[in-house]
Amino acid sequence: MEGLQLLLSGFVAALSLQNLLFAFAGCILGTLIGVLPGLGPAAGTAILIPLTFHLDATGAIIMLAAIYYGAMYGGTITSVLINVPGEAASVVTCLDGYQMAQQGRAGTALGIAAIGSFVGGIFAAVALAIVALPLARFALAFGPPEFFSLMFVGLCLVTGLAGQSLVAALLMTILGLLLSLIGIDPVRGAPRFTFGVPELYDGLGFVPVVMGLFGVAEILLIIETPFRRMGDTKIKGLWPSREEWKRSSGAIGRGTLIGFLLGLIPGVGAVIPTFMAYIIEKRLSKHPERFGTGVIEGVASPETANNAYANGAMVPLLVLGVPSSPTIAILMGAFIINGLTPGPFLFKEHPDLVWTVIASFFTGNVILLILNLPLVGLWAKLLKMPYQYLCAGTLLFCILGAYSLKGTVFDVGVMLVFGVIGYFLRKLGMPLAPAVLALILGPFMEKSLRTSLEMSAGDFSIFLTRPISATLMGCAALVIAVSAFQISALKSLRTAESK
Amino acid sequence: MKRGWQAASVALAATFAYFAFESFQLSLRDALGPGPGFFPFWLGMLGAALAVFLLTQLHLDRVDLGTEALVFDRAGVRNAVLVLVGLIVATALLEVVGFRLSMLLLIPYLLVVLDVRNWVAVAICAVAGSFGVYHVFFDLLKVPLPAGIFGF
Numbered sequence: 134m135e136g137l138q139l140l141l142s143g144f145v146a147a148l149s150l151q152n153l154l155f156a157f158a159g160c161i162l163g164t165l166i167g168v169l170p171g172l173g174p175a176a177g178t179a180i181l182i183p184l185t186f187h188l189d190a191t192g193a194i195i196m197l198a199a200i201y202y203g204a205m206y207g208g209t210i211t212s213v214l215i216n217v218p219g220e221a222a223s224v225v226t227c228l229d230g231y232q233m234a235q236q237g238r239a240g241t242a243l244g245i246a247a248i249g250s251f252v253g254g255i256f257a258a259v260a261l262a263i264v265a266l267p268l269a270r271f272a273l274a275f276g277p278p279e280f281f282s283l284m285f286v287g288l289c290l291v292t293g294l295a296g297q298s299l300v301a302a303l304l305m306t307i308l309g310l311l312l313s314l315i316g317i318d319p320v321r322g323a324p325r326f327t328f329g330v331p332e333l334y335d336g337l338g339f340v341p342v343v344m345g346l347f348g349v350a351e352i353l354l355i356i357e358t359p360f361r362r363m364g365d366t367k368i369k370g371l372w373p374s375r376e377e378w379k380r381s382s383g384a385i386g387r388g389t390l391i392g393f394l395l396g397l398i399p400g401v402g403a404v405i406p407t408f409m410a411y412i413i414e415k416r417l418s419k420h421p422e423r424f425g426t427g428v429i430e431g432v433a434s435p436e437t438a439n440n441a442y443a444n445g446a447m448v449p450l451l452v453l454g455v456p457s458s459p460t461i462a463i464l465m466g467a468f469i470i471n472g473l474t475p476g477p478f479l480f481k482e483h484p485d486l487v488w489t490v491i492a493s494f495f496t497g498n499v500i501l502l503i504l505n506l507p508l509v510g511l512w513a514k515l516l517k518m519p520y521q522y523l524c525a526g527t528l529l530f531c532i533l534g535a536y537s538l539k540g541t542v543f544d545v546g547v548m549l550v551f552g553v554i555g556y557f558l559r560k561l562g563m564p565l566a567p568a569v570l571a572l573i574l575g576p577f578m579e580k581s582l583r584t585s586l587e588m589s590a591g592d593f594s595i596f597l598t599r600p601i602s603a604t605l606m607g608c609a610a611l612v613i614a615v616s617a618f619q620i621s622a623l624k625s626l627r628t629a630e631s632k
Numbered sequence: 633m634k635r636g637w638q639a640a641s642v643a644l645a646a647t648f649a650y651f652a653f654e655s656f657q658l659s660l661r662d663a664l665g666p667g668p669g670f671f672p673f674w675l676g677m678l679g680a681a682l683a684v685f686l687l688t689q690l691h692l693d694r695v696d697l698g699t700e701a702l703v704f705d706r707a708g709v710r711n712a713v714l715v716l717v718g719l720i721v722a723t724a725l726l727e728v729v730g731f732r733l734s735m736l737l738l739i740p741y742l743l744v745v746l747d748v749r750n751w752v753a754v755a756i757c758a759v760a761g762s763f764g765v766y767h768v769f770f771d772l773l774k775v776p777l778p779a780g781i782f783g784f
Contacts, residue, residue: 183775186775187774301637308644311675311679321662326651326654353715357704519748521746525742528742533731533765537776542724545726578671583671586666591661591666
């Protein structure tokens with residue numbers, strides 16, 4: 134009941150003209166980012182953080198969250214129209230979405246994607262509002278050992294699910310953690326790894342590093358291999374037929390559930406829920422052979438799962454302070470820039486802000502639906518924009534964003550250095566997600582670890598003698614063991630196949 | 633791809649070794665418990681050990697790198713390098729000549745490097761991206777941007 138009251142007061146604030154405008158602007162910018170091939174939600178959110186510097190904290194978070202889920206939807210448009218996913222989670226939508234467009238049903242594909250995204254997003258927002266308060270109250274009982282174990286398990290999940298080599302993912306995690314420790318030691322005040330550079334005393338800026346790794350690196354990759362431009366696909370008839378509605382409703386329901394539940398697990402990322410929703414739909418279908426030829430369920434289920442995941446992933450961020458993907462880590466960075474630390478204490482110390490942000494997920498999803506159905510033709514026109522202008526504009530925004538954070542050229546330099554590093558790491562297929570999550574969690578992890586060890590006079594068994602911490606550590610060990618087993622099984626399978 | 637991963641492993645091993653060495657110079661423990669060097673030292677050691685392990689695995693062909701080769705498109709890389717050079721120069725000029733002038737030079741440079749030959753569009757983008765963006769961000773959104781030695 135208390136949760137409902139808080140949510141209602143959140144709605145009052147979220148429905149103010151100012152906050153509606155922030156959500157509206159975020160949805161437009163997010164969809165724009167999603168529509169433009171190459172720029173994913175992580176790069177887009179990082180580049181647009183500077184736009185929110187001079188907003189109040191609530192407005193800034195509302196706008197950035199709207200950019201995030203707007204970008205998640207925007208990626209669908211390119212998947213359907215030109216068979217190029219705007220972001221990784223839309224890869225699976227290409228399979229049937231593009232086929233539908235080839236058959237002259239691009240409008241229906243985009244329409245069902247918008248409706249599915251809306252249903253998934255609203256359900257996830259309702260579920261978030263229900264579970265947030267009890268979960269936050271439970272998490273208030275956490276001490277430093279529990280928080281350390283929680284962040285450790287979060288990093289293990291991200292590392293375990295990151296890619297083809299567990300060792301490479303671990304290396305990226307450690308790199309991110311070490312980079313996060315550059316600057317003045319928060320406990321004793323000693324400078325660490327600063328090379329005597331005063332700008333490094335405050336540490337490496339999260340925003341310039343992420344802008345470099347995602348924004349600049351992405352643009353360098355686009356410049357090296359420019360993407361295709363859109364042909365003249367006609368978009369008409371957004372509303373699905375009765376038969377298509379019938380086939381899509383189950384897919385939307387299942388996609389919602391899969392997306393939300395997987396959003397709760399840090400490290401899963403948006404790709405797995407969309408693929409899982411698609412595979413389950415194919416398995417349940419009476420005609421699985423039709424999947425990939427332009428069936429509407431093949432668009433409805435992954436798109437719904439995608440948006441349900443995007444909103445579900447807010448639960449671990451807001452309630453536990455653990456980001457589940459690079460984009461969510463960037464959102465966490467935005468909280469920190471605004472002087473807020475996501476986690477259970479946020480519900481205690483800033484309930485107005487939290488509930489306004491949660492309520493804004495409802496308004497944002499409504500805005501997204503209103504924007505996407507009638508404006509889909511306009512978004513499609515943007516796809517004809519030559520990539521050169523996109524690259525120049527993005528790089529301009531990167532420089533502007535990196536500079537305006539602290540008003541120093543040093544941060545622009547940091548961004549360029551990490552742009553080059555990100556370019557090479559992505560060319561090699563090294564996973565960046567663990568590095569970004571470690572970069573944001575590093576200082577919190579170190580503080581929790583050191584406080585825990587001070588509490589136990591240096592005894593590491595404190596992490597195993599407290600029940601919650603021990604359970605979380607057990608989960609972490611299990612995750613790493615399962616990931617190692619999966620990678621080794623996959624390797625054996627490929628070796629057997631090659632023989 | 634293998635060569636690239638080997639090079640990355642060596643670079644990472646060296647980076648982690650540096651972090652471990654530097655952390656060792658700081659105190660690992662003090663009267664209150666773990667010192668400022670404790671966490672980075674053990675992370676650096678673990679990272680260096682893992683990087684050496686990865687290098688060994690790569691040498692023994694025990695890492696599944698897929699079938700994709702590491703391809704660098706020569707013309708594409710040339711453009712990427714030219715863009716990067718432009719960004720470095722613009723960054724160096726940012727506080728000297730100011731945001732507007734440096735962007736007024738950078739944007740046409742980027743567009744020309746990327747083969748845009750529509751000079752009207754280049755001119756419009758240059759003015760919009762320099763003076764236009766400055767007006768929106770500095771004057772309207774109050775985002776601090778450098779003015780430069782010419783005062784504008």
